[in-house]
Each structure stands twice: as structure tokens, then as C-alpha cells.
Amino acid sequence: MRLLFLLVAVCTSIESYKILVYNSKYGHSHSNFLGNIADLLVDAGHDVTSLIPVIDESGKDGTEKSKKIYVPVAQETRDQITEIYSQRSDFFKLDNYNPVLTWRMRDSFARQFLYQCRAVLDDVDLLKRLQNESFDVMIVENFDMCGPAYSHLVKPKSLITSSASFPFSQMYAEFGIPISLSYNPSPYVSRLNVNSMWGRITNLYAEWLLNAFFHPCRWMIEELFYERFGPSFPSLEEISSHSAYTLLNSEPLIDYAVPTLSRVVNIGGIGARKPSPVNKEWDEILSRRSKTILLSFGSVAKSIYIPGDIKDSILKTIARFPDITFIWKYEQPEDEFAKEALRSLPNLHLSKWTPQNDILADDRLTAFITHGGMGSTQETATRGKPGIFIPLFGDQPRNAGMMQYNGFGVVLDKFDMINPDSFEGAIREVLNNESYRINARRISSMLAKKPFTSKELLIKTVEFAAEYGPSKALRPQSHDMTFIEYHNLDIVAVFAVFLILSLIATKKLCCFLISFCIGTKKVKSD
Numbered sequence: 377m378r379l380l381f382l383l384v385a386v387c388t389s390i391e392s393y394k395i396l397v398y399n400s401k402y403g404h405s406h407s408n409f410l411g412n413i414a415d416l417l418v419d420a421g422h423d424v425t426s427l428i429p430v431i432d433e434s435g436k437d438g439t440e441k442s443k444k445i446y447v448p449v450a451q452e453t454r455d456q457i458t459e460i461y462s463q464r465s466d467f468f469k470l471d472n473y474n475p476v477l478t479w480r481m482r483d484s485f486a487r488q489f490l491y492q493c494r495a496v497l498d499d500v501d502l503l504k505r506l507q508n509e510s511f512d513v514m515i516v517e518n519f520d521m522c523g524p525a526y527s528h529l530v531k532p533k534s535l536i537t538s539s540a541s542f543p544f545s546q547m548y549a550e551f552g553i554p555i556s557l558s559y560n561p562s563p564y565v566s567r568l569n570v571n572s573m574w575g576r577i578t579n580l581y582a583e584w585l586l587n588a589f590f591h592p593c594r595w596m597i598e599e600l601f602y603e604r605f606g607p608s609f610p611s612l613e614e615i616s617s618h619s620a621y622t623l624l625n626s627e628p629l630i631d632y633a634v635p636t637l638s639r640v641v642n643i644g645g646i647g648a649r650k651p652s653p654v655n656k657e658w659d660e661i662l663s664r665r666s667k668t669i670l671l672s673f674g675s676v677a678k679s680i681y682i683p684g685d686i687k688d689s690i691l692k693t694i695a696r697f698p699d700i701t702f703i704w705k706y707e708q709p710e711d712e713f714a715k716e717a718l719r720s721l722p723n724l725h726l727s728k729w730t731p732q733n734d735i736l737a738d739d740r741l742t743a744f745i746t747h748g749g750m751g752s753t754q755e756t757a758t759r760g761k762p763g764i765f766i767p768l769f770g771d772q773p774r775n776a777g778m779m780q781y782n783g784f785g786v787v788l789d790k791f792d793m794i795n796p797d798s799f800e801g802a803i804r805e806v807l808n809n810e811s812y813r814i815n816a817r818r819i820s821s822m823l824a825k826k827p828f829t830s831k832e833l834l835i836k837t838v839e840f841a842a843e844y845g846p847s848k849a850l851r852p853q854s855h856d857m858t859f860i861e862y863h864n865l866d867i868v869a870v871f872a873v874f875l876i877l878s879l880i881a882t883k884k885l886c887c888f889l890i891s892f893c894i895g896t897k898k899v900k901s902d
């Protein structure tokens with residue numbers, strides 16, 4: 377009996393908070409980021425509920441430990457997903473800078489969120505239930521913007537906004553962070569020469585295009601909430617501006633140094649799992665040659681769909697390195713292409729699935745060829761391996777660029793992959809230049825010894841927000857300023873008017889003086 381009391385006393389002495397995580401299901405990296413946050417908060421003793429509006433049924437929940445409430449996929453959402461998949465372009469040939477593609481894809485991309493958001497709002501009982509829970513904290517990502525808007529109805533004590541990557545496009549305004557485009561590369565940009573005017577113009581263009589792409593994701597949701605709750609419903613920026621904290625999946629030690637705010641907390645690599653030693657099968661593969669390279673394009677852009685000419689170029693490149701084992705994550709190692717490739721290349725190993733994190737942690741792995749998804753770049757850095765980064769879409773160009781900038785290896789343009797000479801050159805550069813290996817080791821050891829781990833930062837930040845709510849001191853006043861005020865355009869205008877008036881006055885005065893002088897001369901000569 378005494379023991380029981382003691383147990384109860386111990387358990388209640390840790391403050392347990394009620395936390396809601398809005399984690400819609402549509403993309404692996406997003407679900408994984410928010411799901412890991414939910415699970416870590418459960419581990420820390422909190423009562424965590426994940427609200428999961430299902431957009432893409434083929435996705436994963438991301439969370440295993442929190443309580444889950446699903447909003448089943450609506451028929452119109454499902455139709456929209458089918459449409460998006462049918463027009464999904466070939467990632468290896470897609471030109472990110474093409475405005476026609478942006479305009480063609482942006483509305484259907486936004487509608488998946490809009491339709492499922494309607495389904496969330498249609499469930500009136502759900503909202504009542506969530507309001508009755510009186511959550512201490514609600515965590516949303518500013519990507520499916522239904523989450524931030526819905527938070528205004530759920531009314532948690534604290535709202536926490538987030539990004540499963542670095543912040544991008546409208547998020548800067550929503551989080552209140554200056555975007556600093558002259559030296560902060562836009563997600564589509566992997567090489568920004570800050571001293572080149574052309575480089576900065578390209579960066580501005582890329583960001584403009586990205587903003588255009590995500591614009592419907594904002595206005596469609598805002599329209600929906602105005603329709604349902606009247607025109608006085610706050611804007612998405614207004615709601616986000618009152619968040620207590622912003623969590624970013626960004627690791628400053630491998631990123632670019634850019635402006636931030638005190639309420640922005642970087643919890644990069646929050647999803648990183650502890651590596652375990654590889655099993656017997658992988659042990660044998662890693663022992664075949666003195667060097668091994670892992671090649672993976674992630675889960676979204678599947679290797680089986682790589683266009684034939686690029687696949688051939690990859691094989692030609694691998695054939696030029698007979699002393700190196702290549703492990704290629706290839707989804708159908710039994711298809712015709714795979715069989716033929718394996719027959720002709722003894723140094724190639726194809727695998728449907730690879731224990732990426734464990735292989736990266738193995739000393740025998742020499743380098744990693746990756747698309748540069750945020751998860752993969754963070755794993756590369758944590759495990760201290762050099763890489764060849766071949767960005768395909770989304771935030772990958774910037775991720776790849778920041779890895780090169782921080783000395784982890786080189787970026788290879790995906791359009792250069794078709795040329796085995798370029799591909800070979802990139803691999804040789806990373807193998808032969810020691811600086812990448814040394815640098816990767818050094819940063820990996822810095823990451824391991826950071827003063828505060830991402831997990832600690834996450835838990836302490838959420839608990840602090842749960843206890844005190846948002847702090848006025850942390851909210852920049854820029855949120856309450858108009859565009860004109862923020863950029864001091866009113867001052868510039870007044871100054872310009874003053875300058876013009878003085879110029880006119882000066883000119884008038886000069887004319888008067890000149891004509892006066894001439895006039896008096898005339899009188900004299902007369």
C-alpha cells in the first residue's frame with residue numbers, strides 16, 4: 377500500500393501536460409517529423425493526442441506511441457490525390473524553374489488540403505471534443521495550413537508552429553523571420569554566389585516561384601474559414617504570429633547562417649535513430665571490397681522509375697569503379713533491368729530496402745550518393761560521411777548546397793547524371809580529396825557533443841509553453857506592421873518628395889537669379 381502511494385506521488389510530481397499534434401497524413405518527411413515529436417513527448421510523460429486527417433492513404437502515421445484520432449479521407453480528397461499522382465512529373469527530368477509547371481500543379485496540390493480540411497470542419501463533434509480537452513499545447517506544421525487555422529478553434533493555451541525542414545516561402549512571414557534573400561538560398565537553389573548579381577536575381581526568381589506555388593495552399597484555407605466562420609476570422613499569418621514557439625527541423629551546424637528569432641527552436645535530426653551494428657548479410661556485403669558506396673534516392677522518387685538513359689549512365693559509372701562495391705536502393709531487384717545489371721556488374725548490389733542509418737554508421741562505408749532529402753542529409757552529417765548530393769525537387773537543392781557549402785562533398789546537377797564522365801568526376805573528387813572525409817568527421821563529432829540535444833530542446837520548450845503560454849516579449853512587432861511601414865517606405869517617400877521639392881525650388885531660384893543678372897546687365901548696357 378505504501379509503495380503504491382509512493383508510486384502515485386512520484387508519478388504526479390512530474391507535471392503531465394495535454395498536447396495535441398495536428399499531423400495530417402500526406403508525406404513521409406512531414407508525418408515522420410511530427411510523429412517523432414509526439415512520441416518523444418509521450419516518452420517524457422505527457423498526454424499526447426495526434427489528430428490525423430488522412431489525405432494520402434498510402435502514407436504512414438509517423439507516431440506509434442500517442443493516442444490517435446483519424447479524420448478518414450473524404451471522397452473528394454481521394455479523387456484529388458489520384459489526379460495529383462496521375463500528373464506527377466518525372467522527378468529526374470522535372471525543371472524546378474519552369475513557371476508553367478508551377479501554375480499547372482499548384483491548385484491541385486492545394487486542393488488536397490482544402491478538401492480534407494472541409495472534412496475536418498464537417499466533424500462538429502470532433503471540434504467539441506477537442507475543445508473540451510483544454511489542451512495545454514497544440515503543435516502544427518505550417519504546411520497543411522488547415523492545422524494552424526484549426527488551432528484558432530481548438531483554443532490551446534499555447535500554439536507551436538513548425539516546419540519539417542528549414543522555413544520557406546510564406547512561413548517567413550508567418551513565423552516573423554526576415555527572409556534575407558540576398559544571402560539565404562531559396563529551396564530551389566543549390567549554389568548561390570552572393571557576390572554575383574545574376575546569382576541573386578536567380579534566387580529572387582526561385583523564391584517568387586515558390587511563393588506562387590504555395591499561395592493557393594494559403595488563400596484556399598483562409599477562404600474556407602471565412603466562409604464558415606465569417607470575415608472576422610483571423611488570417612493565417614495573424615494566427616501563426618501568436619505562436620509561443622516555432623520548431624524547425626534544421627541543424628545550424630550544417631545549414632547557412634541566417635537571421636532567426638528567440639522563439640525559433642532548431643530541433644534538427646529529431647527523428648534520428650540510434651544505429652545498430654549491421655546484420656550478417658550486410659556485414660558480408662560491406663566486407664566484399666575495401667571501399668563501399670551507398671546510392672539511394674529516397675522513398676518518393678523511386679529508382680525503378682529513373683529514365684532508361686540515366687539508369688544506363690549510372691551503370692556505366694559503376695563499371696568504372698571495379699574496386700568499389702555499390703549498394704543501390706532499388707525497389708524491384710528482380711526486374712529485367714536489375715537482372716541484366718547484376719549479371720554485368722559484379723561490384724553492384726541491388727536491394728529493395730537498406731538499413732541506411734546503420735550502413736552510414738559503419739566504418740566501411742566510404743561515401744553516400746543521395747538525393748539530399750532533409751532526413752538523409754542529417755543522417756549523413758550525424759554519421760560523418762562524405763557525400764555526392766543529387767537534388768531532385770522540393771527543398772533538396774538547398775539541402776544539397778548547404779552540405780557542399782559545409783564541406784561534406786559535392787553537388788551533382790541531376791541533368792549531369794546522364795553523362796557518366798560528370799558522374800565519375802563527382803565520385804572521384806569525393807574519394808580523392810581528403811578534405812570531405814576529415815570535415816564530415818569533425819562536424820559529426822561536433823553534433824554528438826552539442827551542449828543541448830534536439831530532444832532536450834523539444835521537451836523543455838513544449839513544457840515551458842504548456843506552463844506559461846505565449847510570451848508577448850518573443851513576438852516581433854513586425855507582425856503588426858504594413859508592408860509600407862516594415863520597409864520604411866513612408867519615410868523614403870517623404871524624403872523623396874522633400875528632395876524633389878528642394879530640387880525644383882533650387883532650379884527656380886537659379887533661373888530667377890540668372891534672369892535677374894541678365895536683366896540688370898541689359899539695363900546697364902542700354
Ligand SMILES: *[C@@H]1O[C@H](CO)[C@@H](O)[C@H](O)[C@H]1NC(C)=O
Nearest residue numbers: 783785805808809810811812
Ligand atoms: C579539396 O576540396 C576543397 C573543398 O572543395 C578544396 O578547397 C580543395 O582545394 C580541394 N583539394 C584538392 C587537392 O583538390
